[in-house]
Amino acid sequence: MKHISNTLKTLGLAVTSAALITGCQPASSSQTDMKADMAPKAYFSISADGTLVRPEDYRTWVYVGTPLTPNDMNNGKAAFQEFHNVYIDPVSYDHYKKTGNWRNGTILMKELVSVGSKAAVSGNGYFMGDFIGLEATIKSAKHFPNEPGNWAYYSFTNHDTGILTGEAKPFAAESCNSCHEGSAQDDFVFTQYYPVLTSAKGFGPGTPENTARRSPTKKSHSAVEQKPEKEVDPRWAATALTPTDVSFDVPVELDPLFAYLQSGEYRKFKHQETENHPSAGPHTKLGLPVRVYYNDTIAASIKAGNKEHPKGSAIIKEMFDADNNPAGWATMVKTHDKSKKGKGWFWYEGTSPTDKMQIAAIGNGVPGCQSCHTVGFDMVRSDVSIIQ
Numbered sequence: 001m002k003h004i005s006n007t008l009k010t011l012g013l014a015v016t017s018a019a020l021i022t023g024c025q026p027a028s029s030s031q032t033d034m035k036a037d038m039a040p041k042a043y044f045s046i047s048a049d050g051t052l053v054r055p056e057d058y059r060t061w062v063y064v065g066t067p068l069t070p071n072d073m074n075n076g077k078a079a080f081q082e083f084h085n086v087y088i089d090p091v092s093y094d095h096y097k098k099t100g101n102w103r104n105g106t107i108l109m110k111e112l113v114s115v116g117s118k119a120a121v122s123g124n125g126y127f128m129g130d131f132i133g134l135e136a137t138i139k140s141a142k143h144f145p146n147e148p149g150n151w152a153y154y155s156f157t158n159h160d161t162g163i164l165t166g167e168a169k170p171f172a173a174e175s176c177n178s179c180h181e182g183s184a185q186d187d188f189v190f191t192q193y194y195p196v197l198t199s200a201k202g203f204g205p206g207t208p209e210n211t212a213r214r215s216p217t218k219k220s221h222s223a224v225e226q227k228p229e230k231e232v233d234p235r236w237a238a239t240a241l242t243p244t245d246v247s248f249d250v251p252v253e254l255d256p257l258f259a260y261l262q263s264g265e266y267r268k269f270k271h272q273e274t275e276n277h278p279s280a281g282p283h284t285k286l287g288l289p290v291r292v293y294y295n296d297t298i299a300a301s302i303k304a305g306n307k308e309h310p311k312g313s314a315i316i317k318e319m320f321d322a323d324n325n326p327a328g329w330a331t332m333v334k335t336h337d338k339s340k341k342g343k344g345w346f347w348y349e350g351t352s353p354t355d356k357m358q359i360a361a362i363g364n365g366v367p368g369c370q371s372c373h374t375v376g377f378d379m380v381r382s383d384v385s386i387i388q
């Protein structure tokens with residue numbers, strides 16, 4: 001690949017060769033004005049094996065927002081602790097504004113920026129520090145026919161050298177896609193955090209920022225609220241079968257499971273947190289108390305440092321309300337040897353200690369649960385230092 005990037009450096013990104021496929025469309029109306037010998041503007045270049053040359057000039061694209069999940073608000077262990085400045089290529093922004101959909105060839109860049117100062121003359125807060133990394137996601141049925149939603153994910157970050165790589169290979173689908181698939185609002189893109197995009201979606205001709213309306217009413221606030229309620233939200237529905245012919249320490253069918261949880265039998269597990277602590281996940285509500293119990297199978301696997309936990313691994317998380325009254329359980333049971341992106345796990349969350357029908361999710365392969373848990377160690381997210 002080296003020679004390709006060198007060639008590109010000399011010739012500029014607009015060049016296409018037999019080995020390169022550009023993922024771009026000409027900037028719509030100007031095409032006819034262009035001289036016949038001029039190549040259309042390329043926002044990215046991908047080689048036949050999926051390698052992406054680091055896109056340039058993205059800070060001149062359309063800026064869509066800057067989410068931040070700071071360490072201070074995540075028990076000091078945020079999965080992504082830096083600012084994320086997100087940009088989209090102008091042609092795809094335009095297409096999204098016209099049609100409300102992501103075209104093939106859409107590219108979003110996410111520039112990582114460290115948290116710098118936490119105080120300014122205006123008050124305490126989070127202020128951007130240094131540029132520390134760069135990631136990208138691209139939708140292309142042509143390049144990624146087998147990726148979920150045809151989206152692929154890239155990183156050019158090198159935290160050791162501080163020098164961005166010149167090119168990057170797409171991540172395996174399970175490293176990035178499933179989180180986006182399970183929780184992003186609009187076809188793998190987290191538009192719920194980018195009002196620039198939600199206000200542009202399907203806006204038609206014209207420019208959303210030129211309309212005078214600010215502080216919109218609840219009704220027109222976001223596409224999420226406009227969407228008609230689906231009967232079952234697919235994020236919380238099972239996508240794989242739960243085996244019924246095996247028995248585990250923790251039952252995986254509702255009636256026996258609920259009876260088991262109510263019995264408190266799991267409190268006999270040797271490995272357990274000694275007290276309630278504030279949750280870092282959204283179970284019941286972020287920050288409410290939880291307490292986690294591990295069966296012997298998963299405790300041994302965590303001790304052994306296994307990449308995948310064996311069948312029969314089980315974890316139970318007690319959830320409490322603000323006054324430490326029981327408020328249900330979240331449970332994970334590994335029903336298969338392979339994790340299969342979460343389909344090999346049985347997921348359960350019930351939000352009442354007495355009413356078994358108050359279920360947030362039950363079954364194998366629940367996208368909403370997996371979305372957060374993919375950053376865990378074979379899906380396990382709690383602090384397991386009490387076991388190690």
Ligand code: HEC
Pocket residue numbers: 067068069079080084086108109110135136137153154155171175176177179180184188189190191193371372373374375
């Ligand atoms: C734990 C869930 C999770 C995982 C895993 C994850 N992401 Fe994201 N990603 C998010 C969230 C949430 C946002 C929006 C808020 C933010 O940027 O923090 C986002 C935003 C992005 C964006 C901006 C465009 C968009 O879709 O909103 C890019 C690019 C991106 N992620 C790349 C990646 C890459 C590359 C990986 C794999 C190395 C990855 N993500 C893994 C949750 C995740």
Ligand code: HEC
Pocket residue numbers: 278279280281282283290292315316317330331332347348349360361366368369370371372373376379380381382383
């Ligand atoms: C927004 C992110 C997020 C979502 C969605 C999520 N979890 Fe979690 N989960 C966490 C975090 C973070 C922890 C670590 C412990 C804590 O702080 O609560 C955790 C811990 C757990 C635990 C304790 C074992 C472990 O992995 O550490 C169980 C069991 C669990 N979650 C089940 C579920 C189930 C079932 C669902 C779907 C109904 C779900 N989770 C959805 C973030 C999430």
